[in-house]
Amino acid sequence: MPDEPPDFLDLPSRSPKPRSRGVTHVIDKGLSLRGAEALMESVCDYVDVVRLGWGSAYRTRELRRKLEVYRAHGVPPMLGGTLTELAWMQGKVDELRRWLDELGIEHVEVSSGVVPMPPEEKAALIQRLAGERTVYAEVGEKDPRALMAPYRWVALIREALDAGATQVVCEGRADGSAGVYRPDGEVRTGLVDEIAHEIDVDRLIFEAPQRAQQIFFIEKFGSDVNVGNIDPADVVSLETLRVGLRADTLMLFHGERRA
Amino acid sequence: MPDEPPDFLDLPSRSPKPRSRGVTHVIDKGLSLRGAEALMESVCDYVDVVRLGWGSAYRTRELRRKLEVYRAHGVPPMLGGTLTELAWMQGKVDELRRWLDELGIEHVEVSSGVVPMPPEEKAALIQRLAGERTVYAEVGEKDPRALMAPYRWVALIREALDAGATQVVCEGRADGSAGVYRPDGEVRTGLVDEIAHEIDVDRLIFEAPQRAQQIFFIEKFGSDVNVGNIDPADVVSLETLRVGLRADTLMLFHGERRA
Amino acid sequence: MPDEPPDFLDLPSRSPKPRSRGVTHVIDKGLSLRGAEALMESVCDYVDVVRLGWGSAYRTRELRRKLEVYRAHGVPPMLGGTLTELAWMQGKVDELRRWLDELGIEHVEVSSGVVPMPPEEKAALIQRLAGERTVYAEVGEKDPRALMAPYRWVALIREALDAGATQVVCEGRADGSAGVYRPDGEVRTGLVDEIAHEIDVDRLIFEAPQRAQQIFFIEKFGSDVNVGNIDPADVVSLETLRVGLRADTLMLFHGERRA
Numbered sequence: 001m002p003d004e005p006p007d008f009l010d011l012p013s014r015s016p017k018p019r020s021r022g023v024t025h026v027i028d029k030g031l032s033l034r035g036a037e038a039l040m041e042s043v044c045d046y047v048d049v050v051r052l053g054w055g056s057a058y059r060t061r062e063l064r065r066k067l068e069v070y071r072a073h074g075v076p077p078m079l080g081g082t083l084t085e086l087a088w089m090q091g092k093v094d095e096l097r098r099w100l101d102e103l104g105i106e107h108v109e110v111s112s113g114v115v116p117m118p119p120e121e122k123a124a125l126i127q128r129l130a131g132e133r134t135v136y137a138e139v140g141e142k143d144p145r146a147l148m149a150p151y152r153w154v155a156l157i158r159e160a161l162d163a164g165a166t167q168v169v170c171e172g173r174a175d176g177s178a179g180v181y182r183p184d185g186e187v188r189t190g191l192v193d194e195i196a197h198e199i200d201v202d203r204l205i206f207e208a209p210q211r212a213q214q215i216f217f218i219e220k221f222g223s224d225v226n227v228g229n230i231d232p233a234d235v236v237s238l239e240t241l242r243v244g245l246r247a248d249t250l251m252l253f254h255g256e257r258r259a
Numbered sequence: 260m261p262d263e264p265p266d267f268l269d270l271p272s273r274s275p276k277p278r279s280r281g282v283t284h285v286i287d288k289g290l291s292l293r294g295a296e297a298l299m300e301s302v303c304d305y306v307d308v309v310r311l312g313w314g315s316a317y318r319t320r321e322l323r324r325k326l327e328v329y330r331a332h333g334v335p336p337m338l339g340g341t342l343t344e345l346a347w348m349q350g351k352v353d354e355l356r357r358w359l360d361e362l363g364i365e366h367v368e369v370s371s372g373v374v375p376m377p378p379e380e381k382a383a384l385i386q387r388l389a390g391e392r393t394v395y396a397e398v399g400e401k402d403p404r405a406l407m408a409p410y411r412w413v414a415l416i417r418e419a420l421d422a423g424a425t426q427v428v429c430e431g432r433a434d435g436s437a438g439v440y441r442p443d444g445e446v447r448t449g450l451v452d453e454i455a456h457e458i459d460v461d462r463l464i465f466e467a468p469q470r471a472q473q474i475f476f477i478e479k480f481g482s483d484v485n486v487g488n489i490d491p492a493d494v495v496s497l498e499t500l501r502v503g504l505r506a507d508t509l510m511l512f513h514g515e516r517r518a
Numbered sequence: 519m520p521d522e523p524p525d526f527l528d529l530p531s532r533s534p535k536p537r538s539r540g541v542t543h544v545i546d547k548g549l550s551l552r553g554a555e556a557l558m559e560s561v562c563d564y565v566d567v568v569r570l571g572w573g574s575a576y577r578t579r580e581l582r583r584k585l586e587v588y589r590a591h592g593v594p595p596m597l598g599g600t601l602t603e604l605a606w607m608q609g610k611v612d613e614l615r616r617w618l619d620e621l622g623i624e625h626v627e628v629s630s631g632v633v634p635m636p637p638e639e640k641a642a643l644i645q646r647l648a649g650e651r652t653v654y655a656e657v658g659e660k661d662p663r664a665l666m667a668p669y670r671w672v673a674l675i676r677e678a679l680d681a682g683a684t685q686v687v688c689e690g691r692a693d694g695s696a697g698v699y700r701p702d703g704e705v706r707t708g709l710v711d712e713i714a715h716e717i718d719v720d721r722l723i724f725e726a727p728q729r730a731q732q733i734f735f736i737e738k739f740g741s742d743v744n745v746g747n748i749d750p751a752d753v754v755s756l757e758t759l760r761v762g763l764r765a766d767t768l769m770l771f772h773g774e775r776r777a
Binding site: 265266269293297298302304305403470493496498503505506509513 | 547549564571580603605610616660691709
Binding site: 005007008009010034038039041042043045046087172211233234235236237238239243245246247248251254 | 276289290292315317321342349355357358
């Protein structure tokens with residue numbers, strides 16, 4: 001049982017679980033079963049979804065037990081969109097759906113970051129899956145050289161939401177080197193501005209694995225911004241950044257209060 | 260129970276615990292409770308203090324159990340200086356002291372890396388806390404653009420020691436990108452030279468999270484240099500660097516002995 | 519007990535254990551005992567050898583128990599070549615052999631990455647140890663400034679194989695910054711081409727700790743290339759890269775199959 005949390009500092013408020021604002025999607029890149037248990041025991045309050053990155057679930061021994069660990073701590077697990085893409089490319093979407101049913105997985109990611117999936121087929125896939133489970137659509141390409149124009153991002157995000165996606169994940173890759181980032185990890189700020197100008201940010205989840213990227217989004221959209229691809233080791237750090245308990249955002253949240 | 264350690268190689272000697280020279284301060288950036296247990300069981304002999312980085316303790320479920328794990332292995336835990344800074348800024352130092360008492364924490368860090376704390380107030384805070392616990396003062400700023408002049412470093416270190424700090428931690432941040440380092444992690448060698456020329460290095464703890472930084476300080480000050488912000492995963496590596504069991508320092512310690 | 523693995527996708531085949539092609543050598547840089555247990559329970563199927571990096575074994579409390587964990591999961595442990603080099607330099611090879619016997623270690627690495635060991639002495643050492651255990655020879659230097667010419671690599675690899683080494687490990691360091699790589703991690707492609715032109719790649723193990731390096735070797739030599747210095751956290755990722763379950767190699771393995 002967790003301790004009674006301390007309460008003597010003035011901190012910005014955070015949405016409690018279950019929440020649709022201020023969500024943290026963690027990426028499991030091949031955590032051991034015990035690693036997943038240790039993680040959940042310690043930080044499940046701060047995690048809203050765990051995504052088993054790309055096709056890693058397909059190569060995870062003891063997958064069922066791992067999924068059970070996440071669920072037992074109130075955190076729904078999801079498989080990576082790359083697996084959905086490959087299944088689609090091989091004409092195996094029904095087989096994938098059956099496997100998700102067997103595994104009891106209720107969340108699915110539909111992306112088009114690698115496979116050249118025509119937009120209308122992606123929308124159709126989202127629509128079909130949204131009838132039976134919670135769909136997170138991902139927009140953006142994993143190729144760092146792909147510099148999709150902002151208006152295309154906006155159009156694809158709209159299409160995904162219209163097709164029934166609960167929220168749209170803005171691509172950043174597991175290392176923060178593509179999609180809304182330049183290859184060196186710098187945020188494509190003009191792109192983010194244009195997306196946020198057109199779409200309600202509460203419907204967006206920004207993949208932000210690097211600390212500087214997390215800081216950028218917290219500074220821009222506040223404590224309760226939705227971020228994804230958070231490394232398990234960084235969950236506590238992110239939570240402190242969200243409320244000004246780490247140097248990088250301390251003055252942002254607490255600077256003006258100084259007597 | 261650990262094995263009987265091997266003893267067939269000639270290695271430089273290392274101060275045994277408890278020690279004031281050659282100390283290793285580890286940074287806990289949000290380790291799980293089980294992660295802390297695993298770490299301690301394996302490397303407690305090589306760790307002198309664990310610092311729960313910045314304000315992470317304030318967001319650590321099961322904090323009391325984690326602190327107990329560290330103490331049970333003979334390693335005193337400490338909270339990050341950023342928490343002290345925030346408490347000071349909010350006028351909550353007494354509340355922080357009460358919390359430290361409740362938690363049974365006997366070590367405290369006083370820094371001024373983020374909050375603009377006037378030097379005389381910092382000295383007063385060190386003095387006040389030094390009357391009741393072991394104080395590590397930190398000198399240096401977390402902003403990588405802050406290039407405080409060497410004479411200021413020396414003056415602030417002296418003030419902190421005069422005020423009662425046990426040792427002074429030279430800022431490097433958790434990623435080794437500020438304080439005594441340039442933003443790319445390179446050591447500000449002129450600065451280190453000037454500090455070491457004026458202050459007994461045994462009273463200093465150099466934050467050195469990157470391997471190249473650890474190597475620099477071991478080459479400069481020997482096996483028993485004091486270093487901090489060591490990642491839990493790097494404790495064994497550091498210990499091997501200290502005695503020439505890793506490539507980077509092997510010839511330094513063993514080169515001349517060659518027949 | 520692991521789950522029944524899924525089987526609805528078409529994936530390139532992988533050699534099953536025990537194998538001499540497509541091997542994965544993992545580097546243990548100071549994993550805790552529990553960390554080693556967690557790792558093995560989850561990924562032992564994908565790991566062929568664990569190397570306790572450099573001289574870390576010499577500073578590992580509970581070393582015997584850790585070795586036992588690896589062996590209990592069918593993974594032979596090996597000590598790092600740097601330890602062999604230091605023992606050789608101090609005239610303590612017999613002491614090292616005795617220690618390996620006590621520890622029940624049947625694999626040994628003979629390198630010359632740090633210590634200036636004359637080629638004929640290295641060959642003699644390989645020959646002597648190959649009479650009693652499985653020898654992996656390592657070729658290449660750990661100094662990133664050492665740019666050994668390709669013909670020297672080929673000659674040294676040949677000598678090591680002729681002396682009785684089972685396979686030859688091509689140096690890359692634990693961080694992928696030397697040997698077959700430039701300091702920034704880029705592959706020395708001309709060097710790799712020349713080595714592979716002269717030597718059967720099944721006799722080679724390429725140290726490839728960075729994902730981009732793993733991708734390079736998988737693209738060049740296929741799913742069943744031998745790679746080493748894989749971080750424990752990256753074992754699952756590597757296994758997915760080997761069969762096109764991660765973006766970086768998905769189109770490589772699955773692109774042509776698209777209807």
